[in-house]
Amino acid sequence: MSAPAATRESRRRLSWSAAGLVLIAVFAIAVPFASPNEGRTTNFDRILEAPTSENMHWFGTDDLGRDLLVRTAEGAQVTLIVALVASLVSLVIGVGYGAIAGYAGGRTDSVMMRVVDTLYAMPFIFFVILLMVVFERNFFLMFVAIGAINWLDMARIVRGQTIALREREFVLAARLNGASGTWILARHIVPNLAGIVVVYLTLTIPQAILVESFLSFLGLGVQEPETSLGTLVSAGADHLESASWLLLIPGGLLAFLLLCFNFAGDRLRDTFDVRESR
Amino acid sequence: MSLPRYVLRRVLGAVPTLLLVVVLAFVLVRAAPGGPFDEERALPADVRANIEAAYHLDEPMWQQFLRYAGGLLRGDLGPSYRRHGESVNDLIADAFPLSAALGLLAMAAALLVGIGVGAVAALGRDGWRDRVSMTFALTGISIPVFVVAPALILVFAVQLGWLPAGWSGARGAGAWILPVTALALPQIAYIARLTRASLIDVLASPFIRAARAQGLGMGRVVRRHALKPALLPVLSYLGPALAGILTGSVVVEQIFGIPGIGQAFVRGALDRDYTLVLGVVILYATLIIGLNLLVDILYGAIDPRVRHR
Numbered sequence: 001m002s003a004p005a006a007t008r009e010s011r012r013r014l015s016w017s018a019a020g021l022v023l024i025a026v027f028a029i030a031v032p033f034a035s036p037n038e039g040r041t042t043n044f045d046r047i048l049e050a051p052t053s054e055n056m057h058w059f060g061t062d063d064l065g066r067d068l069l070v071r072t073a074e075g076a077q078v079t080l081i082v083a084l085v086a087s088l089v090s091l092v093i094g095v096g097y098g099a100i101a102g103y104a105g106g107r108t109d110s111v112m113m114r115v116v117d118t119l120y121a122m123p124f125i126f127f128v129i130l131l132m133v134v135f136e137r138n139f140f141l142m143f144v145a146i147g148a149i150n151w152l153d154m155a156r157i158v159r160g161q162t163i164a165l166r167e168r169e170f171v172l173a174a175r176l177n178g179a180s181g182t183w184i185l186a187r188h189i190v191p192n193l194a195g196i197v198v199v200y201l202t203l204t205i206p207q208a209i210l211v212e213s214f215l216s217f218l219g220l221g222v223q224e225p226e227t228s229l230g231t232l233v234s235a236g237a238d239h240l241e242s243a244s245w246l247l248l249i250p251g252g253l254l255a256f257l258l259l260c261f262n263f264a265g266d267r268l269r270d271t272f273d274v275r276e277s278r
Numbered sequence: 279m280s281l282p283r284y285v286l287r288r289v290l291g292a293v294p295t296l297l298l299v300v301v302l303a304f305v306l307v308r309a310a311p312g313g314p315f316d317e318e319r320a321l322p323a324d325v326r327a328n329i330e331a332a333y334h335l336d337e338p339m340w341q342q343f344l345r346y347a348g349g350l351l352r353g354d355l356g357p358s359y360r361r362h363g364e365s366v367n368d369l370i371a372d373a374f375p376l377s378a379a380l381g382l383l384a385m386a387a388a389l390l391v392g393i394g395v396g397a398v399a400a401l402g403r404d405g406w407r408d409r410v411s412m413t414f415a416l417t418g419i420s421i422p423v424f425v426v427a428p429a430l431i432l433v434f435a436v437q438l439g440w441l442p443a444g445w446s447g448a449r450g451a452g453a454w455i456l457p458v459t460a461l462a463l464p465q466i467a468y469i470a471r472l473t474r475a476s477l478i479d480v481l482a483s484p485f486i487r488a489a490r491a492q493g494l495g496m497g498r499v500v501r502r503h504a505l506k507p508a509l510l511p512v513l514s515y516l517g518p519a520l521a522g523i524l525t526g527s528v529v530v531e532q533i534f535g536i537p538g539i540g541q542a543f544v545r546g547a548l549d550r551d552y553t554l555v556l557g558v559v560i561l562y563a564t565l566i567i568g569l570n571l572l573v574d575i576l577y578g579a580i581d582p583r584v585r586h587r
Contacts, residue, residue, distance in 0.1 A: 121295045121566075122302075122567075123299075123525075123562055129547060130556070134306055214529070218532070233422075233425055236428070251421075254422065255422070259417060266416070
């Protein structure tokens with residue numbers, strides 16, 4: 001923990017980014033209910049209309065006359081869900097792998113970590129692209145693929161923490177009481193990893209968001225009529241000159257979302273001093 | 279460990295990674311449901327058999343892999359599945375110079391500006407310069423390239439009209455400015471953060487205090503003494519930076535309409551030109567792994583302690 005003044009500053013910034021995230025979540029969930037418009041209803045009388053207060057087209061309409069406000073909210077929902085599920089995938093793999101490696105120690109540990117090092121050197125993003133090309137933008141696969149990128153960092157951090165926990169008295173006490181390795185891992189080690197894992201999640205979620213929107217931008221991720229922030233930005237980039245709001249609104253929301261996560265993650269990491277130990 | 283042994287070990291260490299890349303990429307592509315020549319209308323059986331024989335798709339998988347790997351060793355990435363009569367090598371060779379120039383410019387800009395901004399922030403620690411540059415850096419990390427690039431076009435090409443929006447038609451130096459900026463921005467942000475953190479660490483160490491105590495000015499201390507050790511983390515970031523720039527170039531070339539490898543890659547991905555996509559993935563992976571290897575070796579040469587870990 002840092003000095004009180006720094007902590008207060010951290011806390012203030014943390015609450016700002018938390019407030020931002022809550023705001024985005026509320027926006028994403030509430031808008032489709034509150035608006036009289038449907039995200040998929042086209043209206044060819046009102047295409048590419050600039051933001052107006054009329055009929056709640058606050059964000060304007062796109063090239064098919066669909067309401068951008070609702071579409072942005074729906075896109076944000078998809079982006080958030082993909083990022084959360086993908087991060088959960090990476091969490092499960094990373095925590096499992098890291099905890100086993102760290103707890104087992106010795107040869108098992110060094111082999112397992114060598115595998116992580118080897119995978120680390122691979123440019124995964126291109127494999128994700130390859131995967132999406134080959135398997136035709138499969139939604140489920142996207143979760144797995146993004147999760148499969150992010151678990152490496154998680155595994156390293158969890159392993160470091162597990163090694164520290166392994167030597168603690170309560171683990172020794174459990175072992176003296178005859179607890180098995182699996183029991184100790186599941187009941188004593190993993191629960192104690194929760195703090196560090198949550199902190200680290202705030203850093204993996206924005207990465208997952210970035211990958212999803214990158215794929216969607218290229219046309220390999222979320223497909224029409226489904227939408228995500230990346231898909232919307234991609235559509236907006238095609239209408240730069242005539243309808244800049246189509247780019248600026250979803251793009252701005254995406255950047256704001258990432259900024260909040262990065263801000264929160266940065267602060268949490270500094271506060272709890274999470275470092276990768278190798 | 280002596281330096282030659284260290285180098286050898288590192289080189290040998292990179293081999294399994296590279297092999298893994300090739301095997302994984304190959305298997306992934308071959309695992310695709312449906313062949314590369316499946317169209318909406320089914321081909322007559324004999325035509326299909328002929329095509330498959332021409333591309334050796336009728337051989338067992340391991341034989342296909344050996345054929346492909348053998349080709350790779352000779353630097354041959356095979357024929358394109360979609361563009362008849364053209365090889366993946368041709369497609370890449372056509373596009374490579376442009377992409378390489380773009381990437382190198384972006385890398386140079388990222389290093390120059392990133393280190394500069396980071397140093398300014400570290401020296402004015404907790405002051406307004408620090409705050410401004412670190413807010414800029416966090417924002418730079420948070421805005422994806424595919425938002426930055428169209429936004430730059432919107433402001434500097436559409437609104438202000440200072441720079442060309444696309445590639446075709448405008449061949450001057452101006453056409454490079456926006457794509458390079460878009461590519462470099464996130465890397466500038468990362469490098470600035472790295473430089474700042476590491477320079478702050480270094481500036482707190484005793485040898486800097488000693489240099490200051492001898493009456494050396496701050497500027498001279500930073501330039502002559504602090505910057506070199508402080509840049510080690512930046513050196514090890516070069517590999518990830520290249521990965522970031524390659525990833526970004528896929529998007530940037532698409533947005534600006536630059537006929538480079540990134541654009542070829544996206545086109546290949548969208549019309550399922552498997553060999554082209556496979557070739558580009560292997561090329562990119564080799565570049566990144568190669569740069570990481572080079573950085574490792576440099577690191578070992580600069581800092582002998584690394585060799586004994």
